[in-house]
Amino acid sequence: MNAAIRTTCPYCGVGCGVLAAPDGQGGMTISGDADHPANRGRLCVKGAALGETIGTKGRLTAPRVNGDEVAWDKALEMIATRFTQTIADHGPESVALYVSGQLLTEDYYVANKLMKGFIGSANIDTNSRLCMASSVAGHRRAFGSDTVPGLYEDLELADVVVLVGSNLAWCHPVLHQRLLAAKAARGTKIIVIDPRRTATCEGADLHLAIAPGADAHLFNLLLCHLADEDRLDQDFLPHVTGLAEALQAARQSTADSTGLSPDDLRRFLALWSGHERVVTVYSQGINQSDSGTDKVNAILNCHLATGRIGRPGTGPFSVTGQPNAMGGREVGGLANMLACHLDLENPDHRTAVQTFWRSPRMADKPGLKAIDLFRAVEDRRIRALWILHTNPAVSMPEADRVARAIAACDFVAVSDIWPDTDTARLAHVLLPATAWGEKDGTVTNSERMISRQRAFMPAPGQARPDWWQLAQVAQRMGFAGFDWSGPQDIFAEYVALSGVAGALGSDFDISGLAGSDYGAMEPVRWPVATKSGGRFFGDGAFHTPDGRGRMVPVAARLPSALGAETSLRLNTGRIRDQWHTMTRTGMAARLMQHLGEPYLEIHPSDALRLGLGDATLAEVFNPLGRAILRVLKSEAVQPGHPFAPMHWTGQTASSGRIDALVPGLCDPVSGQPASKSAEVTIRPYQAAWYGFAVSRKDVQPDCAYWAKATVDGGVQLELAGGEIPEDWPSWASRLFGLSGPSAVLADPALGVHRMAFFDQGRLAAALFVARSPVLLSRPHLVQALGERDATVLAGRPAADRPDPGPTVCACLNVGLNTILQAITSDGLMTVDAIGVALGAGTNCGSCRPELATLLARPNLREAAE
Structure with missing residues (x-):
């Protein structure tokens, strides 16, 4: 076996270090990197199964034009020619790039340099708009910059950790295991705020089953309680503006709006206000809302008012959904941002970047955000589109409408590793990209940790890195400054630009990495200049014009009323063992055994009212689209608020593309779509x-x-x-x-x-x-x-062959029946005892909440038996 290569996991924003060791037979042994500070050797089940997803069968291995394989020169020349001609005929606003948190930072940097500095339009947006844009907007309103204040270790130093809109156990399992270890070691109190009872609730001291969409009301009530109980930090408040206005707005919120019992509400207020070391972790349940930015600022207001920010064990913490969502934000990957956290609408910032790039022009206004970008494709304001490493025909809200818009666009290029995704099938030009294991560059995780992704296997066929594809097209369009020899050159340029940004007052400055050994680069947290990459804002210094943090008045509101009595409000999200549209995780057999088909989790009372039987099929529809999903009755969801996962595509299910039903309703500040409140009608699918x-x-x-x-x-x-x-x-x-x-x-x-x-x-x-x-x-x-x-x-094993049942522990392939039998026959009473007996829950820990559920709910045992 060859020596292991240190690299970084390509899934969620935790940014776990990975050791990839080729086995000499075409395979790969994957393990956690014990020296990486993000995960300390832990991996979730998806990360542990990475070695099962690196096969090249079916890969796109050569450029294609209109379905025919062509030479690279022809494909690149076609993109350059079509973009150049479209700009000449219709102006720079008629072209666009739609990119992805799956890109490495170097790829992102080149895309933004090309679009904003040379084409001269900011019509470049990213699928990170769908998950973290509201957090970005909230940070910028409160801090003057898109800065995550804290560190992962704050979860282990806090006395109280609040998880709001975050199913950490399934979506960021390694962080959840770190949190549970802290709870076991020092008694950390865990509060989960979520309308659903998710796997994360199993480790919580308090689950607040809040009314869907009422999060801002809850944190407004908390702000009022902090003020009324004299819990504000009088020493920190001089560093903050807007307290009076924020309190005035907050007093309009009522306890009834939260849907919580008085006892639960009192307990939450007492726990949050009664402990100095409080961390509030939030994710998509907050961001994916038409008032997501206000929800973010309602949380930030409470931390700013109490000075619980930038000190060990304190702070608001946005956990990101993609491996390089943060890297994309740092290079200005969103349509309304500029590289290195500079302001696109600030003329001094634009001039500085344009001068550094020596570019002929510079975008001087925000571009179109994702929803508006595809609307512009639809109405032919955008006539040439390049999509890199994402699948918007599945993942965008109004996915059917988006697919139709892409199909009708004058010219579409797609860079991907697969030729048959829903989006790739709509392309005029398909470019074969490199995948994880073949890529070389950097990513940034949720705590601002920059890590190397290193190549440890050759790219198949003619596959090439995304940065190379972009640079080649830029050169063919006649632009200078795109002649790098490798990602190390791009990173060096990016480091130098960050020094320019730092001199202008930007928080993002990694100029201290200038001249460092890119190949041997260790994980490093920014900023890296005159100070170490620690916490922000604990000293009361913010990146606003007056240097003070800003509390924002939040007029909390609930989702608009449903249009019909028969309607329900559909929540969408992720499941434990799958990632995005399953182009990677769908290759790993064991990851498909936990939840292997699209489903509708619905409250039994709704199922009874609608005539939905156990494991039958439900037709879910609205004017935007239709899906057929397996019925899963569950009291984990609230009546009227079913849940469906977003992973299935046209390649994995006939009618499971759930984002086709999600409307393009966006937060007015961030432009992030509301992906958790689609109005739908549900009826039984009449299967013969x-x-x-x-x-x-x-x-x-x-x-x-x-x-x-x-x-x-x-x-x-x-x-x-x-x-x-x-x-x-x-x-x-x-x-x-x-x-x-x-x-x-x-x-x-x-x-x-x-x-x-x-x-x-x-x-x-x-x-x-x-x-x-x-x-x-x-x-x-x-x-x-x-x-x-x-x-x-x-249809079942013989009597002498036990039936393991549905998979619960995907790491070690332990089935439900095996676990239930061991609980019953061996008298197992704890999750750890199950681990000792069967190994379940001892590897990544992602299934531990489900094991706890089996132990705590005897009716589940009876049902399974």
């Missing part, structure tokens, strides 16, 4: 039949509903249809591309059909059909693929 299938080779179903998941040795499929085929064996043969089944079990009167296809005595495929959701052991059938199993049509 349900099915489950396994196959050793990939297949493309032809039925009304299907969801496909990678498994060891093949794929599994959930199926349903509105019409019953006349001949099930023939239908199955077409589905699998195989001759007639080797074994058939059928009872047409009951609507039961089971058939298996064997190749040289080994199971190649199987289909199970029933009139109601198919009950059988899915793990057993997956394990039977490629095996000699004459009993496969039974």
Whole structure:
């Protein structure tokens, strides 16, 4: 085995260090980097499975123009020519770039230099607009800069940690494990504020099931309580403006608006106000709102009024969703920002950057933010578009509308690693990009830690880095200053520009890294100039014109009323083992076994009222789009507020693109869409039949509903249809591309059909059909693929072979039935005892909340048994 390469995980904004060791046989051993300060050797299940996602089968390996492979020169020349001609005909505002938090900082830097400094338009935005723009706007209003004040270690130094709009256990598992370790070591109190009862609640001392959208009301009430109980920091207040105005606005909020019981509200106010060391962690539940910026500022107001900011164990903390959302913000990746945290609308800042870049022109006004950018594509104000490393035809609100706009655009280039994403299929020019493991550059995590992503495997075919693609097009457009030899040159230029920014008063200054060894660069937290990269604002010095922090009056409001009595308000988000649109995690079989198909989590009272049975299918729709989802009854969601995950695409499900139902309603300050409050109607999908299938080779179903998941040795499929085929064996043969089944079990009167296809005595495929959701052991059938199993049509293992049940611990592949059996037979009473007995929960810890739920809720054991 070769020596391990130190690199950084490509998933969430925790920024975990990873050791990647090639095994000499084309594979890779992945482990956590014990020396990296973000994770200290820990990895979540997604990070631990990275080695299973680096295959190159199906990759885009050569440029394509209109579907045909071409030489790089032709593809690059076409992009340069079309952009140049479009600018000549319609002006610089007629072209745009839409980029991604999956880009490395060096890629981001080149894209912004090209667009803002040479094309002269700020029409470059990023999918980070969808997750962190409200935090950026709130920071800039309060601090004068987009600065995260604190550090991860503050979670371990705090006496109280409040998690608001953050399912930390699933979305940032390594941080959650650090927090739980602090709770065990020093008794840290954990408060979770979330309308849903998520996995994070299992480790909390207090769960506030707040009324959806009422967060600003709650923090307004907290601000009033702090003032009324004389809990304000009189020594810090001279460093802050706006207290009186913020309090006046806050007093309009009422306890009734929160939906909380008086006891829960009193307990929260007492815990927050009664401890000096308080950290408030917030994420998408705050940001993804049409009043997200106000919610952010309501939180910041409480910390500013009490001086609980910039000191150990204190502060507001925005945790980011993407691996380089922070790096993108630092280089001005958003349409309303300039590189190195400079102000696009400040003429002195623009002049300084233009002078440094020696650019012919400079954008002098904000560009179009994501929603408006694609609206401009739709109405042909933008006629040439380049999309890099993101899939807006799935992930944008009003996804169907966005897909139609892209399809109708005069010219679309897409840089990606896969040729068949929903967005890539709409491109005129497709450019093969490098993936994680092939990229070389830097990323910045949620605590301002810059880390290296290092290449440890060759790029397949003709794949090239994103920065190279951008630079090549820039040169072909006639622009100078894009002739770097590698990412180290780009980083050196970026470091030098940050020194210019620092001289103008910017908080972002890494000029102390000038001349450092890029190849051997260790993780480093900015700023890196005259002081170390510690906390901000504890000394009362802010980046506003008067140097004082600003409290912002927040007129809290609840979401607008639903338009019809039959409507429900749909919440969307992530699940534990998947990432974005699953182009990476969907390749790892074990990551598909936890929750393997798109689903609708809905309160039992709503399900009863709507006529939705257990595990049946629900049709979810509104004027924007439609989805068909598996019904999951759960009291974890509130009545009237179902939840659906956002990961499924046109490649993994027939109708699971949930963002097609999310309206393009945005926060007026940040431009961030409200992704958690779509008004929808729900009704049962009238399936004439349900099915489950396994196959050793990939297949493309032809039925009304299907969801496909990678498994060891093949794929599994959930199926349903509105019409019953006349001949099930023939239908199955077409589905699998195989001759007639080797074994058939059928009872047409009951609507039961089971058939298996064997190749040289080994199971190649199987289909199970029933009139109601198919009950059988899915793990057993997956394990039977490629095996000699004459009993496969039974749908469950023989008596002498235990059925592990659905996967709970994906790291060690421990199933629900195995865990329940051990709890019952061995008398296990704690999560740690389960870990000792079975190993579940001992690796990344992501499943520990679910283990705690199994122990705490005996009814779940009975239901599973």
